[in-house]
Amino acid sequence: xxxxxLAAGKxxxxxxxKSKLNAKPKPLIPLxxxxxxxxxxxxxxxxxxYDFVIVVGYRSEEVxxxxxxxxxxxxxxxxxxxxxxWEKGNGLSVLKARDSLQEKEDFVLLMCDHVFDSSILxxxxxxxxxxxxxxxxxxxxxxxxxDLEDATKILLERNKPNAIGKGxxxxxxxxxxxxxxxxxxxxxxxxxxxxGKYELSDAVQCLxxxxxxxxxxxxxxxxxxxxxxxxxxxxxxxxxxxxxxPTDGIISKCINRKISKRITARIVNTxxxxxxxxxxxxxxxxxxxxxxxLGEHKYLIIGGILAQASSIIDGCDGxxxxxxxxxxxxxxFVDSILDRYADGIMILGLIFGYWMLHGGIxxxxxxxxxxxxxxxxxxxxxxxxxxxxxxxxxxxxxxRRDMRLFMIMIGAFLNQVLGLMLLLAILTNLEVVRRVFxxxxxxxxxxx
Amino acid sequence: xxxxxLAAGKxxxxxxxKSKLNAKPKPLIPLxxxxxxxxxxxxxxxxxxYDFVIVVGYRSEEVxxxxxxxxxxxxxxxxxxxxxxWEKGNGLSVLKARDSLQEKEDFVLLMCDHVFDSSILxxxxxxxxxxxxxxxxxxxxxxxxxDLEDATKILLERNKPNAIGKGxxxxxxxxxxxxxxxxxxxxxxxxxxxxGKYELSDAVQCLxxxxxxxxxxxxxxxxxxxxxxxxxxxxxxxxxxxxxxPTDGIISKCINRKISKRITARIVNTxxxxxxxxxxxxxxxxxxxxxxxLGEHKYLIIGGILAQASSIIDGCDGxxxxxxxxxxxxxxFVDSILDRYADGIMILGLIFGYWMLHGGIxxxxxxxxxxxxxxxxxxxxxxxxxxxxxxxxxxxxxxRRDMRLFMIMIGAFLNQVLGLMLLLAILTNLEVVRRVFxxxxxxxxxxx
Numbered sequence: 001x002x003x004x005x006l007a008a009g010k011x012x013x014x015x016x017x018k019s020k021l022n023a024k025p026k027p028l029i030p031l032x033x034x035x036x037x038x039x040x041x042x043x044x045x046x047x048x049x050y051d052f053v054i055v056v057g058y059r060s061e062e063v064x065x066x067x068x069x070x071x072x073x074x075x076x077x078x079x080x081x082x083x084x085x086w087e088k089g090n091g092l093s094v095l096k097a098r099d100s101l102q103e104k105e106d107f108v109l110l111m112c113d114h115v116f117d118s119s120i121l122x123x124x125x126x127x128x129x130x131x132x133x134x135x136x137x138x139x140x141x142x143x144x145x146x147d148l149e150d151a152t153k154i155l156l157e158r159n160k161p162n163a164i165g166k167g168x169x170x171x172x173x174x175x176x177x178x179x180x181x182x183x184x185x186x187x188x189x190x191x192x193x194x195x196g197k198y199e200l201s202d203a204v205q206c207l208x209x210x211x212x213x214x215x216x217x218x219x220x221x222x223x224x225x226x227x228x229x230x231x232x233x234x235x236x237x238x239x240x241x242x243x244x245x246p247t248d249g250i251i252s253k254c255i256n257r258k259i260s261k262r263i264t265a266r267i268v269n270t271x272x273x274x275x276x277x278x279x280x281x282x283x284x285x286x287x288x289x290x291x292x293x294l295g296e297h298k299y300l301i302i303g304g305i306l307a308q309a310s311s312i313i314d315g316c317d318g319x320x321x322x323x324x325x326x327x328x329x330x331x332x333f334v335d336s337i338l339d340r341y342a343d344g345i346m347i348l349g350l351i352f353g354y355w356m357l358h359g360g361i362x363x364x365x366x367x368x369x370x371x372x373x374x375x376x377x378x379x380x381x382x383x384x385x386x387x388x389x390x391x392x393x394x395x396x397x398x399x400r401r402d403m404r405l406f407m408i409m410i411g412a413f414l415n416q417v418l419g420l421m422l423l424l425a426i427l428t429n430l431e432v433v434r435r436v437f438x439x440x441x442x443x444x445x446x447x448x
Numbered sequence: 449x450x451x452x453x454l455a456a457g458k459x460x461x462x463x464x465x466k467s468k469l470n471a472k473p474k475p476l477i478p479l480x481x482x483x484x485x486x487x488x489x490x491x492x493x494x495x496x497x498y499d500f501v502i503v504v505g506y507r508s509e510e511v512x513x514x515x516x517x518x519x520x521x522x523x524x525x526x527x528x529x530x531x532x533x534w535e536k537g538n539g540l541s542v543l544k545a546r547d548s549l550q551e552k553e554d555f556v557l558l559m560c561d562h563v564f565d566s567s568i569l570x571x572x573x574x575x576x577x578x579x580x581x582x583x584x585x586x587x588x589x590x591x592x593x594x595d596l597e598d599a600t601k602i603l604l605e606r607n608k609p610n611a612i613g614k615g616x617x618x619x620x621x622x623x624x625x626x627x628x629x630x631x632x633x634x635x636x637x638x639x640x641x642x643x644g645k646y647e648l649s650d651a652v653q654c655l656x657x658x659x660x661x662x663x664x665x666x667x668x669x670x671x672x673x674x675x676x677x678x679x680x681x682x683x684x685x686x687x688x689x690x691x692x693x694p695t696d697g698i699i700s701k702c703i704n705r706k707i708s709k710r711i712t713a714r715i716v717n718t719x720x721x722x723x724x725x726x727x728x729x730x731x732x733x734x735x736x737x738x739x740x741x742l743g744e745h746k747y748l749i750i751g752g753i754l755a756q757a758s759s760i761i762d763g764c765d766g767x768x769x770x771x772x773x774x775x776x777x778x779x780x781f782v783d784s785i786l787d788r789y790a791d792g793i794m795i796l797g798l799i800f801g802y803w804m805l806h807g808g809i810x811x812x813x814x815x816x817x818x819x820x821x822x823x824x825x826x827x828x829x830x831x832x833x834x835x836x837x838x839x840x841x842x843x844x845x846x847x848r849r850d851m852r853l854f855m856i857m858i859g860a861f862l863n864q865v866l867g868l869m870l871l872l873a874i875l876t877n878l879e880v881v882r883r884v885f886x887x888x889x890x891x892x893x894x895x896x
Binding site for chain 1: 778781782784785788789792796800803809812813816817819820823824826827828830831832833880884887
């Protein structure tokens with residue numbers, strides 16, 4: 001399957017007020033670490049598309065050069081087509097791609113200025129499989145659209161498209177700019193071109209009239225047409241919010257994620273890789289343990305702040321990875337291993353620091369049981385996923401890593417290492433016992 | 449799908465030399481914790497068969513009573529059919545089952561005196577799905593058969609059966625007694641009965657002649673026809689050997705499994721459940737830790753022996769579960785949680801015992817790092833399975849639980865707790881580092 005990406009536009013409204021030197025052509029405008037065009041390409045790659053035809057127009061040389069520099073790293077086949085009449089209408093750009101496709105080849109048509117949740121395209125491809133001979137256009141409900149005035153509206157009747165256009169008065173859906181096309185689109189474009197109509201939506205209206213168009217409801221997932229600085233900001237915020245996970249713990253949800261999102265929004269524009277961020281977070285944990293070792297209250301406070309900071313930064317690696325389509329199982333694996341070492345070393349630091357100042361064996365014993373419990377929380381999670389092949393859920397005593405590191409910070413602030421260890425020892429091990437019994441209940445329920 | 453199980457025979461050769469009171473009817477003869485008949489039933493249940501017709505004959509009341517007592521616990525539908533002419537030939541027993549089946553129903557035919565690897569039946573059912581209208585008989589190569597003289601031989605030509613019978617001279621395969629039947633078998637049995645032939649193999653010869661029989665090669669997996677005390681012993685040994693896992697560590701393979709198999713062979717005949725065995729092993733580990741706490745060499749020796757004994761018994765729970773078809777994901781989950789606690793508590797006992805006698809903080813620090821490393825070995829395994837959905841393999845530094853507990857015993861015997869902790873600390877953490885890098889290599893290789 002090939003994807004045709006329209007990247008010929010200027011993006012005038014986006015670069016308003018900037019000199020030509022400062023203003024980038026629309027496809028190269030950055031959004032959370034990737035340019036709009038690169039984001040469209042990688043989103044399609046996520047759905048298993050490795051062959052691309054990119055239609056360039058405005059400042060085409062710059063755009064081609066930019067993509068060619070990335071092409072090897074991405075491992076994709078990319079053809080470029082120039083549309084010198086890019087100012088006339090986007091329908092012409094689609095027509096220009098015709099010669100780069102096989103005669104009877106279906107393809108996906110994307111706009112570089114439309115960002116979208118990549119799962120939409122995956123499902124569109126699945127859906128279109130059973131609609132042989134039909135073009136399928138992704139649609140959303142009007143209330144989900146940021147700039148409704150500028151959107152291409154659609155009138156659906158009994159789920160079948162009836163009319164399309166920016167100006168139609170009567171509508172109940174909006175075109176998301178993600179389009180599964182059969183070659184029929186080219187005939188429609190040619191016919192409209194003959195009438196002096198150069199917009200894609202003119203051709204789509206033509207497809208509607210000869211019953212060659214179906215729609216696919218994206219079910220409220222994220223997409224956005226980027227035309228103005230406001231819509232760029234809107235998309236950015238939506239995408240940052242989507243980084244919150246339903247499995248986030250309490251502290252993660254209320255504190256860590258709110259801060260890490262902001263940090264991620266900045267570092268995503270640098271060259272920092274997720275692995276480097278993982279390592280930074282690990283080093284902060286080691287530094288925290290070093291301060292704990294010193295034992296005195298003032299050092300404990302610094303260590304506590306570092307522990308909580310490390311916990312926050314620990315969220316950024318995954319966030320950057322997801323925004324830049326760099327998530328890997330291996331990254332998640334290494335992250336979890338380093339987290340466990342960090343947990344162990346911080347607790348060891350706290351125990352040793354306390355013992356140096358106060359002596360006594362009780363901190364060692366209680367600390368060891370706290371360490372055992374902390375580990376068992378992570379281990380039961382990992383084992384649960386290994387055995388039952390799905391994440392372990394989020395109920396029970398909230399004593400996962402976000403909470404444990406937060407408690408370590410509070411304990412350090414209050415200079416109450418022994419009390420902290422006791423609390424950790426009790427809560428973690430209690431939660432492990434609860435898990436063992438609650439999992440038994442789940443299994444008994446679901447079994448034959 | 450229904451299964452018809454023939455359980456009408458006497459098993460004369462098996463009860464040779466025993467009085468009638470002591471000799472059980474063949475279906476009730478025990479083999480590693482289950483009677484032959486129960487084993488046949490549960491093996492079929494493993495393949496998703498929940499409806500049974502059991503043909504009884506010799507001492508039928510005893511057999512029926514035995515099964516009825518188990519029926520509820522097994523959650524199965526079981527009909528009984530009596531064949532009073534059981535001495536005539538097993539073909540008659542099959543005919544008796546006819547009225548308990550739907551008119552056009554395919555079914556599986558099993559002999560209660562044939563034990564087999566339950567995966568064979570699973571695959572037979574899959575295979576037969578694509579052979580509509582054909583009976584399918586499981587066959588093995590003659591060299592795999594324990595008592596070839598007594599076996600039912602088959603001559604295959606180009607993988608098609610040509611002749612069947614105990615007495616045929618020319619053969620290249622053997623009937624395993626696992627048989628997917630269409631109702632055609634009843635017509636064949638009726639026809640043969642008219643000629644005064646009452647053996648199942650006569651009817652199968654008839655199926656061959658009208659091209660209604662195919663064969664399924666079981667690919668060398670285990671099965672055995674139990675007719676004599678020797679074949680019973682052979683099957684027992686084969687099944688015990690099958691308990692060894694390819695993922696077993698060195699100590700497990702060379703020492704633990706050899707002993708645990710023998711223990712399992714005995715306790716499988718008691719009412720001890722796998723969970724109870726898990727708990728016994730855990731209590732032995734706690735007792736070991738208690739002796740370690742006392743610190744002196746003589747107590748260390750006792751603790752060391754208990755640690756290694758606990759490691760051996762830890763193998764028995766899974767072995768008993770597999771022999772009795774009682775394996776559950778939950779059982780494996782709880783076992784792994786208790787193992788981790790046992791590991792932690794034993795190391796804690798060793799540290800504390802040593803410190804009480806010798807003082808000093810080094811044993812605490814080194815011990816904690818050893819604990820951290822031990823955990824990380826188990827954690828990387830669990831995470832690997834969670835992330836990559838397959839077991840983590842068996843290469844690298846052999847420092848899994850079997851080796852760690854063996855090292856603890858040796859360390860305790862030599863009264864070298866500090867050296868032991870140092871060795872554990874180094875080897876476990878080194879292996880974790882190796883795993884992190886080797887997994888990266890595997891991923892890079894297999895990825896697109």
